[in-house]
Amino acid sequence: MQRFFTTYEHSGFSYLKGGIGSDVLLCLHGFGEEAETFSFLEKHLGDFFTIYAIDFPWHGQTAWSKTLTFPAKGMIQLLTQIIDDFENRKIHLLCYSMGGRVGLSLLQRIPNNIQKAVLLAPDGLKVNFWYWLATQTWLGNGLFKYTMRYPFWFAWMVDVLKRFGWINMSVVKFVHAYIDDKKMRDDLYHIWTTMRKFRPNLEKVKSNIVQYQIPVHLVFGEYDRVILPANGYKFQKGAEPHISVHILKSGHQLLKEKHIDLLVKLLQHRYFN
Numbered sequence: 001m002q003r004f005f006t007t008y009e010h011s012g013f014s015y016l017k018g019g020i021g022s023d024v025l026l027c028l029h030g031f032g033e034e035a036e037t038f039s040f041l042e043k044h045l046g047d048f049f050t051i052y053a054i055d056f057p058w059h060g061q062t063a064w065s066k067t068l069t070f071p072a073k074g075m076i077q078l079l080t081q082i083i084d085d086f087e088n089r090k091i092h093l094l095c096y097s098m099g100g101r102v103g104l105s106l107l108q109r110i111p112n113n114i115q116k117a118v119l120l121a122p123d124g125l126k127v128n129f130w131y132w133l134a135t136q137t138w139l140g141n142g143l144f145k146y147t148m149r150y151p152f153w154f155a156w157m158v159d160v161l162k163r164f165g166w167i168n169m170s171v172v173k174f175v176h177a178y179i180d181d182k183k184m185r186d187d188l189y190h191i192w193t194t195m196r197k198f199r200p201n202l203e204k205v206k207s208n209i210v211q212y213q214i215p216v217h218l219v220f221g222e223y224d225r226v227i228l229p230a231n232g233y234k235f236q237k238g239a240e241p242h243i244s245v246h247i248l249k250s251g252h253q254l255l256k257e258k259h260i261d262l263l264v265k266l267l268q269h270r271y272f273n
Helices: 041-045 071-082 096-107 129-136 139-147 152-163 169-179 182-194 204-213 229-236 257-268
Strands: 002-008 009-019 023-028 050-054 091-096 114-120 217-222 244-250
Touching: 002 071, 009 071, 023 041, 023 096, 041 257, 050 071, 071 096, 091 096, 091 257, 096 114, 096 204, 096 257, 114 257, 129 139, 129 182, 139 182, 152 169, 169 182, 204 229, 217 229, 229 244, 244 257
Parallel strands: 023 050, 023 091, 091 114, 114 217, 217 244
Antiparallel strands: 002 009, 009 050
């Protein structure tokens, strides 16, 4: 896939483009990842799709220089810049983790442009209280910023909760993976705060899926302790003809070439449900 750059409000966005197909596949990556993680798709799907993969702010080779806000409308504006005749195109979405929250926001805002969506371990199907507090409230964001600068009190609290058995080890490991490293803490604060405007209204998303008859395939890892399959089944209720749930024997990392057969099946088959 070939790398290109475009400008959005003084920031330089990086994206990859590949494939020769007539249909458009838009790929949106997860937290801490980059567009490059979708590169393996070109050899499997490049004959069917023209593939676009975008580096989000604070990721990959995107040079983010704006304030700590990337609005949902900014994402749509970006798509009109990089995808030819976007307003009149039907696109396929392939979104992973944090990218799933962005994909759900697109389903809410521009359903008429979406042909199909495949969401891998998608964030956004459940409102996490701590994420909401840290990104959607003034007080919580201030505490979040303070904690990322001075994390020791939070690490101590997590370890106390672990000793009492109130949180599981996967959560403890996840927390320490981020707060024990300064760069990781800075990235966490910048990314969460900058992407906080992508908060999909799930009722509206589901209503759009039904109204526009958009096939949406939710894929989860059976052993994922971050994004639970139960969230997918809850979202599916009432829209079963349009929303399907698939479970892989995997953890959270679903964007791997070993899962390509399912991805090809879900994306390539035009009327697969």
